[in-house]
Amino acid sequence: MNGRRAVVALVGRVVVLFSLLMAVPLGFAVWHDDPAQQAFLRSIGLSVALGLAMSLAMRRFRQELQLHDGFLLVAMTWLMLPGIGALPLWLAIPDLSFTDAYFEAMSGFTTTGATVLTGLDTLPVSINVWRCFMSFIGGLGIIVLAVAILPLLGVGGTQLFRAESAGPMKDAKLTPRIAETARGLWGVYFGAALLCFLAFRAAGMSWDDAFMHMCTTLSAGGFSAYDESFAHWNSPLIEAVAIVFMMVAGASWAIYFVALRQRSVRALWKNVELRGYVLTVLATIAVVTVYLDATGVYPDIVTALRKAAFHVVSIATTTGFANTDYAQWPAFVPWLMLLVGCFATCAGSTGGGIKMVRMLLLLKQSQRELVRIVHPNAVNPVVMAGAVVPPRVMHSVIAFMMMYGASLVSLTMLLVFTGLDAVTAFTAIVACLNNIGPGLGGVGPASNFQGLGDFQTWICSAAMLLGRLELLSILVLFTPQFWRR
Numbered sequence: 001m002n003g004r005r006a007v008v009a010l011v012g013r014v015v016v017l018f019s020l021l022m023a024v025p026l027g028f029a030v031w032h033d034d035p036a037q038q039a040f041l042r043s044i045g046l047s048v049a050l051g052l053a054m055s056l057a058m059r060r061f062r063q064e065l066q067l068h069d070g071f072l073l074v075a076m077t078w079l080m081l082p083g084i085g086a087l088p089l090w091l092a093i094p095d096l097s098f099t100d101a102y103f104e105a106m107s108g109f110t111t112t113g114a115t116v117l118t119g120l121d122t123l124p125v126s127i128n129v130w131r132c133f134m135s136f137i138g139g140l141g142i143i144v145l146a147v148a149i150l151p152l153l154g155v156g157g158t159q160l161f162r163a164e165s166a167g168p169m170k171d172a173k174l175t176p177r178i179a180e181t182a183r184g185l186w187g188v189y190f191g192a193a194l195l196c197f198l199a200f201r202a203a204g205m206s207w208d209d210a211f212m213h214m215c216t217t218l219s220a221g222g223f224s225a226y227d228e229s230f231a232h233w234n235s236p237l238i239e240a241v242a243i244v245f246m247m248v249a250g251a252s253w254a255i256y257f258v259a260l261r262q263r264s265v266r267a268l269w270k271n272v273e274l275r276g277y278v279l280t281v282l283a284t285i286a287v288v289t290v291y292l293d294a295t296g297v298y299p300d301i302v303t304a305l306r307k308a309a310f311h312v313v314s315i316a317t318t319t320g321f322a323n324t325d326y327a328q329w330p331a332f333v334p335w336l337m338l339l340v341g342c343f344a345t346c347a348g349s350t351g352g353g354i355k356m357v358r359m360l361l362l363l364k365q366s367q368r369e370l371v372r373i374v375h376p377n378a379v380n381p382v383v384m385a386g387a388v389v390p391p392r393v394m395h396s397v398i399a400f401m402m403m404y405g406a407s408l409v410s411l412t413m414l415l416v417f418t419g420l421d422a423v424t425a426f427t428a429i430v431a432c433l434n435n436i437g438p439g440l441g442g443v444g445p446a447s448n449f450q451g452l453g454d455f456q457t458w459i460c461s462a463a464m465l466l467g468r469l470e471l472l473s474i475l476v477l478f479t480p481q482f483w484r485r
Helices: 002-020 023-032 037-057 067-092 098-109 125-139 142-153 158-164 178-203 207-218 236-250 253-262 266-270 272-294 301-316 332-341 356-374 391-417 422-433 454-468 472-478
Strands: none
Touching: 002 037, 002 067, 023 037, 023 125, 037 067, 037 125, 067 098, 067 125, 067 454, 067 472, 098 125, 098 454, 125 207, 178 207, 178 236, 178 253, 207 236, 236 272, 236 301, 253 266, 266 272, 272 301, 272 332, 272 356, 301 332, 332 422, 356 391, 391 422, 391 454, 391 472, 422 454, 454 472
16 A cells, blocks of 8 residues: 555656646747747646645655556556646647547657647647647656656666566666666667757758657657648658658667667667568558559659658558548558558557567467477477567567457447447547557548547547557556555
8 A cells, every 4th residue: 555655656756847848838938929828837837736745645655666556657657647738738729628638648648649639730839849749758658757767766667667668578678777778768869859850950840840840750759730740841851851760760769779889780680670660661662652653643653652651651650640641542551551550660669559579479479380280299489589489478469469459349349339430430449559640531641539529539548548558557457466465
C-alpha cells in the first residue's frame, strides 16, 4: 500500500515538471500576442497546484519502487498527463469538449497524430505549437525523461524504464546506469531534432512551422499546423526532408546511441531489425509506385514515385502526414500501407505498431514449427543475429500478439456496436492501436475523428494508450495477481 502512495507522490512531481513545459507554447503566445496566453497561464497554475497537492499529501511515503509500482506509475502518468495537456486546448478553443481535448492530447503524447480539430490554420500559433510539442515530449516517452530526472529526487528508475521501453527485449541496458541511458537517448533525440529543424527551415518552412513539424516528424507524431498537412507547401524538397527524418524516427534510437558511442556505422548495418525495416519500406515504395503508375493514377512514374515514397514512409513509420487523399487511390494501396504500418518500425523507435523485431521473431518461430513437422526430433532453436532467442522472449512475443489480436477485434466490435460502419471502425482501431493516425472511411486522410461520438472517442483514446505502452504494460493492471500483496 505504501508503494502505491509513493507512486501518487511521484506522479504529482511529474505533473509539476510537465506543467513547466507549457512555458514553451506560452513563449510563442507572448511573442505572437495571441489570445491563448490566459489559457496557458491558467493551465500552468491548475496543474502545478494539482501536482503539489498530490506530492505533499503523500510526501511521507518514500521508498524504492518495486516492479508492480513501476507499471502503476507508467499507467497513472500516461493517463494523467493527457488530461493536463488537454487543459489549454479546452480553455482556448471555443466549443471544444473535454472529451475531444483529452483525445487530442492523448493523440499527441502517444504520437498517434489522429485529430478531432478542423481549421488548424486559424488556431492561435501557440495552440498548434502545444499540440506538436506534446508529440515531441511523448516521442521517446515522458517516462524515459522522468527516469533521467527522478534519480535526482532520490528514486531509482530501472523499473520504469523496463515498464515503458518499447520492444520485447526490455532488460538490455546500453549503459551501466539507467539514468545515463535515458539522458543519452534524449541527447541523440535532441541532436537529431536540431538537424531536422534546420533542414525544414532551409527547405522553405517558416521558423514556427519548422519547429512544429520537426516536433511531429521526429516523434512520428504526424500533427500539422495546417488542415492540408504537407499539401500546404506542395514542395518536393520539404517532402524529401520529411521522408529522411521520418525514416530516422522509425529506427531504434538505441542503435543510434550505440553507433555514436562506437563512432562507427557498423552497428547500424549489422542490426537485423534495422535491415528488415529499411528493406520493407523500400519494397513497399516500389510496389506502390509501380501499382500507381500501372493503374494510371498519375501521368508519369516520377510523380507516382514522389507520392508513393512520401505516403508509404509516412504510414509505415506511423507518422501520418499526407499531401493528398490517398484513400482515393485503388483500394489495394491504402490497405497495404496500413498493413505495413502495423509492424514496420523498430523497437526503441518513436513509431508505433507491433515492431519489426516481433514480426521477424514470429516468422522465425513459424519456420521452426514447419521444420519440426518434418523433423520432430530436430534441435532447431529460434536464432536472431547469431544468438539463440530465450524461450521467455518468444513467450512474451506470442502473448503480445494474442493480446494484440484480441484487443484489435474487441475494440473494433465495440465501435461497430455503437453504430459505426465496419471500415471506419476497423481502420480507426488499427490507426489508434498502432499509433498511425489516419485510417480509412470516416477517419481517412481527408477527414478526421471529429465525427465520432463521445463514447467512440474514449474508445479510440484507450486504444492509443494501449498501443503506446505496448498492451501488456496496461493489461497487466487488470489481472488479480497484480493487486495481491
